[in-house]
Amino acid sequence: MPAPSVMVDRVAKAIYTSEYDDETYPWANLSGGELFSYRGLAHAAIAAMREPTPKMIDAAYNVAYSSSSRIGDGAVVTHWRAMIDAALAEDAK
Numbered sequence: 001m002p003a004p005s006v007m008v009d010r011v012a013k014a015i016y017t018s019e020y021d022d023e024t025y026p027w028a029n030l031s032g033g034e035l036f037s038y039r040g041l042a043h044a045a046i047a048a049m050r051e052p053t054p055k056m057i058d059a060a061y062n063v064a065y066s067s068s069s070r071i072g073d074g075a076v077v078t079h080w081r082a083m084i085d086a087a088l089a090e091d092a093k
Contacts, residue, residue: 011042052083059086 013027016038030038052060059082064075 007046008039008042011045012038015041015045049084049087053087053090055086055090056083059083 012035013022016022016027016030060079063079063082
């Protein structure tokens with residue numbers, strides 16, 4: 001099996017630590033089967049975010065047209081963060 005991506009592992013660990021205290025039940029001590037399960041959940045979560053919501057698109061549009069950012073100076077990261085923030089804000093309501 002290929003190694004998971006950095007993002008898949010990051011999301012998998014976030015899912016795990018939302019359920020368990022990493023100090024009491026360390027991520028590093030999970031079995032291969034447990035890691036596989038959390039990585040599967042993470043992959044599904046990331047895949048679900050592939051299609052942005054209208055609010056995410058609006059957030060990226062607003063960042064793009066309210067600044068003088070260009071692709072080469074971190075604009076992609078700024079747009080991505082704005083879109084994710086909009087998705088999280090939708091969930092908080």
